[in-house]
Amino acid sequence: MAHFAKINSNNVVETVIVINNEDLLDENNVESETVGINYCKSLYGEDTNWVQTSYNNNFRYHYASIGGIWDAQANAFYEPQPYSSWTLDSNYEWQPPIAKPEENDSNGIPYGYEWDEDNQSWIRLDNYEV
Secondary structure (H helix, E strand, O other): OEEEEEEOOOOEEEEEEEEOHHHHEOOOOOEOHHHHHHHHHHHHOOOOEEEEEOOOOOOOOOOOOOOOEEEOOOOEEEOOOOOOOOEEOOOOOEEOOOOOOOOEOOOOOEOEEEEEOOOOEEEEEOOOOO
């Protein structure tokens, strides 16, 4: 199965669909992204924009997600910026200005943390329900 992301004019992923591998085959029976894009356009309209994505993250850094970003120059899918202070690294993952602490409770269970953008710090979530 092959996965294709529909990209809007703002380079945001609108949907992700799955098509059969045979719908990617060119005249030589070789899988082709272009053939897959043309197949998607035949289903959803010639004016739509499609990019193949890898469910296993084998190419284009990340699997496309609805609301995610497509960067054609970088040939990468990535999530929207979660906070204005976070920066995009070379693997197209957002990094906080301060690394998240790695602490465990007395039972060895990792604490949860939440980023506090106003104070530029991590808040440990001690009271959580299972």
